Amino acid sequence: MTDVRPYRGVQARDRVAERRRRLLDAGLELLGGTDGPPDLTVRAVCAHAGITARYFYESFTDKDALVAAVFDRVVADIAATTQAAVAAAPPEEQNRAGIANLVDAVAADARVGRLLFNPRLTNAVLARKRFEAGGLFALLSGEHAASAYALPDDDWTKSAAHFIVGGVAQTISAWVSGDVALSQSQLVSHLTRMLDLLAARERDRH
Incomplete structure (x- = not known):
């Protein structure tokens, strides 16, 4: 059983959270640190995190659970910052925002780009999580389109x-690879132009 007593003034739950964070960081590094197949074993993750x-x-049942958690953390961060950026922009600039x-998130950390979009990462859990994330972002995009362009x-x-x-x-996958x-600026402008055109055509259809 894991020791639940305070250690050097740090509560057990905080130590568990810190170890989990270090394992997630190690997982992201091993998954997205290179273009090649990752050396993703429990031993490798623990060695990278400096944890036995x-x-x-205590945090993950197996390495697949770690992969899913790494992906979920990255997607949650991007979804939150993207929604905030869109909400802060005027309507005509929301697609670009x-x-x-x-694109900024992918460019700022190559590991994130590889994790989300690199087709050479063929981990089965990543494939499933990418599919699920596509549904999430489609839902968010649909809600934004319905609101911003008064679409049904x-x-x-x-x-x-x-x-x-x-x-x-x-x-973005083609750009990352x-x-x-x-x-970076050309990619943003190109994607924004295409989205604005599609949104305008959809609005005119209604």
């Missing part, structure tokens, strides 16, 4: 949101 293996299992925040919250708007999210994800040679 017995502490791994959302795209710029996403119907299946047409939902299908357009899925189309947009898929297209954005594929374009080097298949699209645009600067």
Whole structure:
């Protein structure tokens, strides 16, 4: 049983949280630190985090649970900052604000870009989490479109949101892997222009 007594003035729950954070950081580094297949074993994660293996299992049942948690933390951070950026922008700049925040996050930390978009990372858990995240971002995009462009919250708007999210994800994936040679600002402008055009056509259809 894990020791629950305070140690050097630090409560047990805080020590557990700190060890979990270090394991998540190590997981992100091992998953996204290189373009090649990650050396993702419990032993490797613990060595990178500087934590003995017995502490791994106080936070995660296995390495797949760690991968899912790493992905969820990254997506939650991006979703929160993107929603905040969109909310702070005037309506005509909201598409650009959302795209710029996403691209900035990927550009600021190459590990994030690889984790979310690198097609060479073929971990089965990552594939499932990427699919789930696509649904989340499609939902957020649909809600934004319905609000910003006064579009009905119907299946047409939902299908357009899925189309947009898929297209954005594929374009950023190509950019991350080097298949699209645009600067960061060019990528943001290009994606924004396409989104604005699609939104305008969808609005005119209604």
